[in-house]
Amino acid sequence: MLPLRYLLLLLPLLTPLAHAESRQPTHSYTLDNGLKVIIREDHRAPVVVSQVWYKVGGVDEPPGQTGLSHALEHMMFKGSEHLEPGQASHLLSSLGASENAMTSRDYTAYYQMLSRDQLPVALELEAERMHLLTLPEDEFIKEIEVIKEERRMRVDDNPNGLAYERFLAQAYTANPYRQPVIGWMHDIERMSIEDLRAWYKQHYVPGNAVLVIVGDVYPETVKPLVERYFGAVPAGAKPVVRTPLELSAPGERSMTLHLDLQLPTLLMGFNVPSLNTASEAWEVHALRLLGAVLDGGYSARLPSHLERGQAIATSVGTGYDAFTRGDSLFVFSGIPNEARNIDLPQLEEAIWQEIDELKQNPPSEDELARVQAQVVAGLVYAQDSIMAQANRIGELEVVGLSWELVDEDTAALQAITPEQISEVARRYLVRDRLTRSYNLPLAEEAQP
């Protein structure tokens, strides 16, 4: 089913819209200790997703201590006052629940999906480890080795992962988004359990977290449960959450990497604002539509012109996350079609032609109609998954945006004119904001 997943992945700018029509009743409130709670009802199936999102991620880590948030996430499964290491996972899997956690640059999140009757168990476990985590050193010593294996698998033995890590280190100049979430290996190696205890104490407080519950539940029954388990967590001191900001014109950066790759790859990233940092929100929505015009489906411009058409690229696409805590990146990536003797500079040139075309001529009505149709349908499809709904709410709230944005998103996009799309291309897809990376197989040299 990879192509389907691929399809969903390549429409990142559409997913936020998925919940625009919140047909399901949604309830939002804050506990006395500062914990924000959002409950969305979805009664299609007797299951529920419970998620806790903490406003701490790779971007908060001081230099020399990269990987702290991710390591702490691993240690959150290693016991709390009433639970032995691994016991909570054992218990949840015995119930048939699925659970996991994720760490990003902006946040750390934990979730359980389970039968609605089991929700209290998930809430109690999550509340306990919000303030009563044990953080035993013997477990840390083993777990840090697991994390090193994870890094070897995801990054060090994965040349594309490595290339992307290096790329980000250049693409952000003035903020810690340049740091890898999993941490540099040398930082992982010198991390101590004391570091994690301090990190936990500083960031894991109710006022720095959001609880999202989506599924077959009603507020009358869920609110008392939330109060019972999370109400008991002491408020603590709320940490300062800083918005990572980038320079407006950091200057053109270029790098060439020789890696154990089979296929050369191109990465081009432009420093752009997110919804959080843009002075005018329309710019961000126009950038999202720009991404859709270029790459929102197999009929969009990049697949049509560069994969088909001239067949310059074996594969090419764009990515832009508009819903980050700080400034964002608009990224092009591609593999040149070597069967037709296309190299990286030629692929880059072809991408520039597409950019320049859009700077000069706004997209057609027909193109935008296709994008809008996908947006509207995406609203419906995303409701098939309570996990997707919960993720969307959590991703917005944890970076300081309101979940209610989903209700306004369709309108926000529909208000964008074709000329505004050209305008953001002219403003933001410029060389002063560009980081370009040529990633080449070991034997090859970069063409000048």
Place this chain on the structure above:
Amino acid sequence: MSPRSPFSALRWLIALLVLGGMLFLLVERAPEQSIPEPVEVPTEALVVTDTASEVFGEPLPALQSLEELDLDTPPARRGLDLQHWQTSQGTPVYYMHADELPMLDVQILFAAGASRDGELPGLAGFTNAMLNEGTGNLDAGDIAAGFERLGAQFSNSAHRDMGLLGLRTLTASDKLEPALSLFAQILAKPSFPEASLQRIREQMLAGLRYARQRPDSQASEALWSTLYPGHPYGIPPDGTQESINAITREDLQRFQQTYYNASNAVIALVGAVDRQRAEQLAQHLADAMPQGDAAPRTPAPEPVSASTQHIDFASNQTHLLIAQQGISRDDPDYAALYLGNQILGGGGFGSRLVHEIREQRGLAYSPRSTFSAMQAPGPFYISIQTRADQAEQALDVANQVLDEFIRSGPTDTELSRAKQQMLGEFPLSTASNGAIVSQLGAIGFYDLPLNYMQLFLDRVQALTSEDIRDAFARQLPADRRVIITVGPPQPEPEQDSSDTESDSAAQTTESEDA
């Protein structure tokens, strides 16, 4: 290790690159466990345990919520009114009405996987990737634009057993009808345009090169070729450089005509269309397909004896696989092996492999064991990735865990826990239309009874520890165990143990091709 075409692997790569900001940085604690196999609708009488500690068989933490949890009642589940009929051509249709959302999921499964490649490895994947590249006078861009302007999502993929086509569409009639009509045109008259042929060929060749930079791809390739020499499952689904270059337009057309026909298909539908409408839609799709014959069932493979091989690869980690031929999807042992594997290493945290390899020793991030039950007996394998100098230790531990499990089976505690787990998983595995359509497709493709999910859970709940031990011992004889490692050259050269070529006596499975 799921089979896929290089074409889709490449798309996946670019998706990863493009979305690196979201994917690469979202470091999950454990790899996503795949959705559990279909588990069954619990019947009322199944769960007889009284207290939590009896269910879990261990000292429980002092949690209020746990004390109050009612474990005597199976978890509530979504009502599933599964239905089945045949089109006039005899194409089986599986359907569930779900009208909560104005959408429809269609999945068509053909016995058109790489196991049908014959002398041209990659042919099935190539054909599948070409289906949406042209039909009638529409080219790839027209087709894509056609779906996208309706908000419809088309999908296609090829695996070892099957080739798939899927459609997700809104059910408003101004969307549903044109989307299905376009879908039907793809089924009816793919045109295999020359321009696309060359491009897809180039992408597949690039995909083959891409696989060479991935140790996991190397390990997977070695697994299938070692376990299935001369068998259709031993065919590399991504093809070879020679075969991809050799495939002609006529080969693709022939493959499509032979395998993408109404007698070789299963249609699954879930969504907001009523039974009468669903019958019309399914008939419409079957009418569009070429007429032809059902493909013969893939034969059972010859047994393969134990061997060890190492593939040199410039990596920090060694990827290791312990593998042997497993079972087919309709094997009577399936329930016992499925449940046992959950306990052994398929169930994530709490399973023995994860406990011993990851939690106790910190050797690897995602050790796991898998029974890949297919039309013919698919592989069983344990996979581990660990720093190269620890590979031998990890292999020893994994072998010991497996040997011990085969010798003694699960404990009573593990067994009751695993049964409870499967009851709890059922509501999750049927919560979305997307999950249900996949399950219906699998039931149809593997020719399982409509109430299969029910039967399966009944079987699981009736299993004893001895049933599981016995099934593992019969199905996984140690003299068939194959070891594959991919990583830096090993310090001391491995003894080639392929001298154990003594004919292993009996067929391991009594199940196949009954």
